[in-house]
Amino acid sequence: MRAARLANVLFYYSPLALLAIAWDLSSRFNLIAPELAPSPGATLAALWTLIASGELTEHVGVSVYRESVGLLSSIAVGTVIGIGMARIEWVRILLRPCVTFLYPMPKSALIPILLLWFGLGHMSKIAAVFLGCLLPMVTSSYNGARGVEPQLIWSARSLGASQWGVLWKVILMAALPDILSGARIALALSWLLLVAAEMMISRNGLGFLISYTGETGDYANMFAAILVVVAIGFFSDRFFLLLMRWALRWRDLPA
């Protein structure tokens, strides 16, 4: 049973292995110039040295710290603002113009001001992630909280829930599917913004590692770092998906 599942997974991802083999063969037979792409062997060796020296752990730690602080705070703040806008009219009137103007703005445009405001430390990157993910979170929680059936709210009220209690016992829960799918998009966006910001303004983190090794022509290390970033993006999405399935297990989930 377990073996069969493992075999299935291996078969599913076999095209990736095929690509790796193609990469290996073409570097062995000099089909691509070595200065354009290091061989898989060289890349793996570089990865191993990065791990063994502890350098990778440090950069990964810095990046994960910035990403999670920025993302989690944007989820928390964005959800509160979105639900507030959906359920309280004066909040909606105050914030609607900001949201309509800021929503279509490419989130990455803020990175240069953050450089001006916060300099090179953690804060500029955390802020980039936070500000970039804030609006997607506001709009998804707003949409979720707008559509709550009034009868659910009334049921809760006639079972003794207070008006404020209803906000998080009913409206937050009813909006959860929208909030979580917004958060999944924000998760992908957060890594994009973080890596980009680290490439531009940083002295550490994975984005810095990639751009620094690239600038110094150390391509084996650069490829290794890129592989790590891609892997982190992939696995964090998978992990989030599991979390989402669990949190929404009360729903008929689409496949």
Add this chain to the structure above:
Amino acid sequence: MPKITFNAVRKVFPTDSVNPVVAIDHIDLTVRHDEFVSIVGPSGCGKSTLLYLLGGFIDLSGGDILIDDKPVSGPGPDRGIVFQHFALFPWHTVLGNVEFGLAERGIAKAERREIAQRYIDMVKLTGFENTFPNRLSGGMQQRVALARTLACDPAVLLMDEPFGALDAQTRHILQEELLEIWSRQKKTVLFVTHDVREAVILSERVVVMTARPGRIKAVIDTRADRGGSSAAIDARAEHIWSILREELSR
């Protein structure tokens, strides 16, 4: 002292167009303690609106509603409601739904669990405690909604076409269960239905409403018929139908 008093109740909904909708024009009605009153009327005549006003979910446009001589202000656990489409919390299990109101009252976990279990058993859902509502049939979901409301032990029970979405067989079973529950734990019940026969079987009085704007057209005492023979029930239902038919054809 009556349990519930409707005094010249009026409800107007503002709409986007110029003309507001007068849902309820003028209703006077008193309901005794532990009385079972059904409300029938053409659809759109304001039956749900009347229950929502009593529940305190929406505001009056005129008149007042008294419960134990105190005006209604906002929803409260003294009035439980059961909706046609159940309105269960889909993210809570059966147990979680039934415990909701008990938790709001601050009852300790162990006791909450025990009370909830009693009501789950009462509506014959033993064994489904940890099931989520989307895995249950319509009839079972409505049983959960009934248990959830009864667990709070409200003095007034508002039911808005509670069996309307169910098949005939399930409806029949739930009607009998409701009567049995009502005869054991006395409650004042306001029961909206579009099924005249159901109204006769269940209630002590049937209120017939006019087409919109809703007013009271007739109030019929059915205590003599409800326990009686099928023929007596049919005759009374036919009588109410004939009153209602005038409104439907308007």
Add this chain to the structure above:
Amino acid sequence: MSPTQKIRLGRWARAFGHYAGGAAIVGLWEISVSGGWIDPYLLPAPSAVFGRMIEQAMAGDLIRHAALTVYRGVAGFLIAAALGIVLGTLAARNRFCHWFLDPLVSVGFPAPKIALLPIFILWFGLGDMSKLVMVVITCIFPVISATYLGTSSIDRYLIWSARNLGMSERRLLWKIVIPAALPQIISGLQIAFPMALVVTVVTEMITSGGGLGGYMMRSARFALSEQVFAGIVTIGILGYLLLKLFDRGRRYLLRWHAESQM
């Protein structure tokens, strides 16, 4: 104020509030800068920003950068849309393509593709090519996955009856499969389009070579905060206009579809 009963304000109050909120923020911002409470270097006054914008737009600088950014974003998006639709349709209709593409998409979709930028620079140089490739690789995944979902879930009877009428495979694809999948495809494009702009701007910031991203980054390096803000406002306006345009296009393409009548 009650959070659960939606409180309705009058129509005038609402119309007023709609603009007043925005105007109040801009006004407060202007006053607090000119009153000396905020360092104009960190947050230049709106009047200064707009002044700089008009000055640079007159000189043609800002307009040239904006045009470059729009060109790169839109061209990259269109290439990704075309390629993505082709690949998604192939994956839905051919088992080998499905076997090959499915795992690539499942890894590539969530991966932060921006990390690949140094590779593209290495391969394609610092010019437009590497930027376009970056935009394409970012936008293509949502398009492939939406097209795949759309084209593989088409009603079988629709296809059978078309075959029965003697339609060729080619015509079937163009007349039945793609139109039936259009709503899904467009929702994929709707995810991809904003991403195109985000990535264009980032790429320009990292690689120089003009465009609003480069303009802002250079301004930031020289600490010209008014120019940075001028860039942000320009990008904001462009983003807004482009999304409006996109929405027009979407409505036009979906005019037969019920959802579009919202």
